[in-house]
Amino acid sequence: MTILWIILATIVAALVALFHYGYIFSNKKNNKQKPWFAFLRFLTVFTILILFLDLKFDKTTYQTIKPLLLVQVDNSSSIAQLKVNEDLKTDYAVLIEHPTIKDNFEIQRFSFSNQVQPLDSINFNGAETNIYNAIEQPQKLFKDRNKAVVILTDGNQTSGNSYRYATIDSKTAIYPIIYGDTTNYPDLKITQLNVNRYSYLNNEFPVEIFTSYNGASTVTTQFKITSGNTTLHQEQIRFSKENTSKIVNLNLTSKQVGTQSLRASLTPLTAEKNISNNYRNFAVEVIDQQTKILILSNVMHPDLAAIKKAIASNQQRDVSIQKTIDNPDLNDYNMVIFYSPDNAFAKAYSQAKQLNKNTWTITGPSTDYEFLNSQMTAYSIELDEEVDEVQPILNTSYTTFNLEGYSYDDYPPVQVPFGAVRMNTVPNVLMFKSIGDVETQQPLWFTYEENDTRHAVFLAEGFWRWRAQSYLEEKDFKNWDELVGSQIQYLASNKRRNRLEIDYKTFYYQNQKIIINAQYLDKNYEFEDNGILNMTLIHTTTDRQIVRPFILEGNSYSVDLSGIGAGDYRFTVKVENDQLSQSGSLSILEFDVEKQFISAQDSDMQQLVGVESVYYQGQMEQVVAQLMQNPLLKPVERSSTSYASLIDWKYLLGIILLLLGLEWFLRKYNGLI
Incomplete structure (x- = not known):
C-alpha cells in the first residue's frame, strides 16, 4: 500500500511541476531553462508529499550479553573464628581477577552476614549469618538474567530459613565454596534457651534449655544454672551417639526486684576444641507488681x-x-x-x-x-x-x-x-x-x-x-x-511528664542491635528537633567510659550502642545548653552466636546442589572450569529494533529549503521573477 502512495505522490508532484512551468494546459513557448526549474519543483513537491505519508524505517542492532557472575562473600565473624579469613580473601582475589572470568562474565560482588549488601570491604565482623538470603535475593534481583552465584562461606548459618531447602530457578547456577575444617569433633552445645523477659517478685518463672552433643562415644556432663557465685540448679546429663540431645525444663524463683542475670552451662569435655558454646547467659527483669x-x-x-x-x-x-x-x-x-x-x-x-x-x-x-x-x-x-x-x-x-x-x-x-x-x-x-x-x-x-x-x-x-x-x-x-x-x-502511670524521656530496656543480648531512644521537649512540652544529646556510659566493673551522641530520626532521638561489649553499665543522658539529664542502668549479656561452631559445615550445601557441586578452599581453577562448561552461562546475542519516522529527519527539512532556495535563485538569475 505504501508503494502505491509513493507512486501517487510522484504523479502528483510531476503534474504540479509540469503545470506550473507550462508544459500542460499552456501555449507558451518553452525555453531551455524550464526543464531544470520543473525538475526542482518536482523534487520539492515530491519531498513535501512524502512527509505526509509519515514513512517509518527500522534499524536492528545486535549486542552480546555476558552471563552474570554474582560473587557472595560470607563476611560474618565465624570465618575469622575458624581462622580461614586469609584463605577466603586469597581465593576471592583469584576468582575476580582470573582472566577467563573477566573476559566471559559480568561480575558483581556482594557480602552477606545477616543481610546482603554490595561489597565494599571484607572485615569478617558480621554478628549473624543468613546464607538463605545470599541464595534467594540474587535470584529475585536478577530474575531475567542467566547467572552463576558463587558463595564463599563456612556453611554455618545462624539466622533465617534453612538454606538446604532454598529454591534455585532455571536461570541460576549455585557454586558453593566451603572454608574451614569439616571434620566433626566431640562438642557439647547449648543450642537454644527460652525464658520470659519478665517475672514477678517471689513468683516462679519457667526456663527451657535445649542441649546437644556431637560425638561417637558416651559422655556425661554437669548442667548448671548459676547467678553470680550461687548455683540455682544442677543435674547430670548423659549423651551418646544415639541420644544426642536433651531438653531441660525447670522453674526458678525470682527473689529480688530488678534485673536477675543468670548463666546456663555444660561442663566441657576433655577433648572439646570450642567451649564458648557450652554456656548461655540470660536475664529476667523482676517486677514487684502487675x-x-x-x-x-x-x-x-x-x-x-x-x-x-x-x-x-x-x-x-x-x-x-x-x-x-x-x-x-x-x-x-x-x-x-x-x-x-x-x-x-x-x-x-x-x-x-x-x-x-x-x-x-x-x-x-x-x-x-x-x-x-x-x-x-x-x-x-x-x-x-x-x-x-x-x-x-x-x-x-x-x-x-x-x-x-x-x-x-x-x-x-x-x-x-x-x-x-x-x-x-x-x-x-x-x-x-x-x-x-x-x-x-x-x-x-x-x-x-x-x-x-x-x-x-x-x-x-x-x-x-x-x-x-x-x-x-x-x-x-x-x-x-x-x-x-x-x-x-x-x-497506667500518673508520673509527671519529663521534658527528657529515655526509652530503653534493662538488658540486651550482645548480638542484638542495641538502640536507645529519647524524647526531648521544649518548655511548652512540644518536640524539640534542635537538641544536642549525648549518652555517657560507665562500665561498673572497669570504670571504662564511653560517650555516644544521639541522632535525630523523625520525631525522636536515637543512639546505637551495638558492639560496646558485654557488662553492666550505668549511664547519663544530657542535653547540651539545657539543664536536663536522665540516668539509668542497663546490662549487656555476653552471647556471640558466631562462636558456636568448631568446624565448617558442608552437608546442607551438598543437599542443596549435590555432593559433586560443592567445592572447598583452594579449588578456584575447578570452579572456573565448571563455570566455563555450564551451557546456561554462555553469552547471549540480543537484537534490538528501533523505528524512526521520516518526519523526524531534520536533514529532510534542510533539503526542502535548499530546493526552494535554489529554484528561487535560478529564476531570479534568469529574470523570471
Missing part, C-alpha cells in the same frame, strides 16, 4: 477481645472485662477503659473522677454521645445519628510516646461518629481521620491531660480490624500490640 486494667463494657463486640489480647500481650499487665451492673471497685485498678459508654456508665465515670483515675474512652455501637458530652469537659462531639467510614493518618509529630517503626496507612476503614469533634483543651493527636481521599485535621485517636490525670480517646468502632490487619502484614500482632502497649504504659 498493672491492673479494667475494661468496662455492657456490649459484646470483637473489639473487646482485640483490646484485651493486645494489652495482655505484655505479661506485666492483668486485664479484666466487667459490666456496669457488676459494680467494680475502680480503686483496685491502675486505669479504666470505657467501651461504648452510655447512661449506665454514670456511676463509673463519677468514681473515676473522684479517684483521679486515668481513662481510655473507646466509642462503640451503643455509645450515647449526649451522655458522653455531659461527662467530658475537654472535648465534645456534635450529635448526629449518621456514621462515617474513615482510615487513620498517623501523626508523626506525636510526642507522648515514640512512634518509630509504626505505619498504618493501608489499614481498613472503621466507623466513627459523623459529628465533628470540638476540643476545649489542647490535645495530643495520635491519629487523624482520612475520609476517602480527603485527609482531615479531625482527631480520631488523641490523648490529653486534665489536672493530675491522663486520658485517651479512640472515636471508632472496629478496633479488631486493625489488629487483624497487623497480622496480615507482619504475620504477627507485634506492631499493633506495641502501639497499644505504649498507650497503656502512658495511661
Whole structure:
C-alpha cells in the first residue's frame, strides 16, 4: 500500500511541476531553462508529499550479553573464628581477577552476614549469618538474567530459613565454596534457651534449655544454672551417639526486684576444641507488681477481645472485662477503659473522677454521645445519628510516646461518629481521620491531660480490624500490640511528664542491635528537633567510659550502642545548653552466636546442589572450569529494533529549503521573477 502512495505522490508532484512551468494546459513557448526549474519543483513537491505519508524505517542492532557472575562473600565473624579469613580473601582475589572470568562474565560482588549488601570491604565482623538470603535475593534481583552465584562461606548459618531447602530457578547456577575444617569433633552445645523477659517478685518463672552433643562415644556432663557465685540448679546429663540431645525444663524463683542475670552451662569435655558454646547467659527483669486494667463494657463486640489480647500481650499487665451492673471497685485498678459508654456508665465515670483515675474512652455501637458530652469537659462531639467510614493518618509529630517503626496507612476503614469533634483543651493527636481521599485535621485517636490525670480517646468502632490487619502484614500482632502497649504504659502511670524521656530496656543480648531512644521537649512540652544529646556510659566493673551522641530520626532521638561489649553499665543522658539529664542502668549479656561452631559445615550445601557441586578452599581453577562448561552461562546475542519516522529527519527539512532556495535563485538569475 505504501508503494502505491509513493507512486501517487510522484504523479502528483510531476503534474504540479509540469503545470506550473507550462508544459500542460499552456501555449507558451518553452525555453531551455524550464526543464531544470520543473525538475526542482518536482523534487520539492515530491519531498513535501512524502512527509505526509509519515514513512517509518527500522534499524536492528545486535549486542552480546555476558552471563552474570554474582560473587557472595560470607563476611560474618565465624570465618575469622575458624581462622580461614586469609584463605577466603586469597581465593576471592583469584576468582575476580582470573582472566577467563573477566573476559566471559559480568561480575558483581556482594557480602552477606545477616543481610546482603554490595561489597565494599571484607572485615569478617558480621554478628549473624543468613546464607538463605545470599541464595534467594540474587535470584529475585536478577530474575531475567542467566547467572552463576558463587558463595564463599563456612556453611554455618545462624539466622533465617534453612538454606538446604532454598529454591534455585532455571536461570541460576549455585557454586558453593566451603572454608574451614569439616571434620566433626566431640562438642557439647547449648543450642537454644527460652525464658520470659519478665517475672514477678517471689513468683516462679519457667526456663527451657535445649542441649546437644556431637560425638561417637558416651559422655556425661554437669548442667548448671548459676547467678553470680550461687548455683540455682544442677543435674547430670548423659549423651551418646544415639541420644544426642536433651531438653531441660525447670522453674526458678525470682527473689529480688530488678534485673536477675543468670548463666546456663555444660561442663566441657576433655577433648572439646570450642567451649564458648557450652554456656548461655540470660536475664529476667523482676517486677514487684502487675498493672491492673479494667475494661468496662455492657456490649459484646470483637473489639473487646482485640483490646484485651493486645494489652495482655505484655505479661506485666492483668486485664479484666466487667459490666456496669457488676459494680467494680475502680480503686483496685491502675486505669479504666470505657467501651461504648452510655447512661449506665454514670456511676463509673463519677468514681473515676473522684479517684483521679486515668481513662481510655473507646466509642462503640451503643455509645450515647449526649451522655458522653455531659461527662467530658475537654472535648465534645456534635450529635448526629449518621456514621462515617474513615482510615487513620498517623501523626508523626506525636510526642507522648515514640512512634518509630509504626505505619498504618493501608489499614481498613472503621466507623466513627459523623459529628465533628470540638476540643476545649489542647490535645495530643495520635491519629487523624482520612475520609476517602480527603485527609482531615479531625482527631480520631488523641490523648490529653486534665489536672493530675491522663486520658485517651479512640472515636471508632472496629478496633479488631486493625489488629487483624497487623497480622496480615507482619504475620504477627507485634506492631499493633506495641502501639497499644505504649498507650497503656502512658495511661497506667500518673508520673509527671519529663521534658527528657529515655526509652530503653534493662538488658540486651550482645548480638542484638542495641538502640536507645529519647524524647526531648521544649518548655511548652512540644518536640524539640534542635537538641544536642549525648549518652555517657560507665562500665561498673572497669570504670571504662564511653560517650555516644544521639541522632535525630523523625520525631525522636536515637543512639546505637551495638558492639560496646558485654557488662553492666550505668549511664547519663544530657542535653547540651539545657539543664536536663536522665540516668539509668542497663546490662549487656555476653552471647556471640558466631562462636558456636568448631568446624565448617558442608552437608546442607551438598543437599542443596549435590555432593559433586560443592567445592572447598583452594579449588578456584575447578570452579572456573565448571563455570566455563555450564551451557546456561554462555553469552547471549540480543537484537534490538528501533523505528524512526521520516518526519523526524531534520536533514529532510534542510533539503526542502535548499530546493526552494535554489529554484528561487535560478529564476531570479534568469529574470523570471
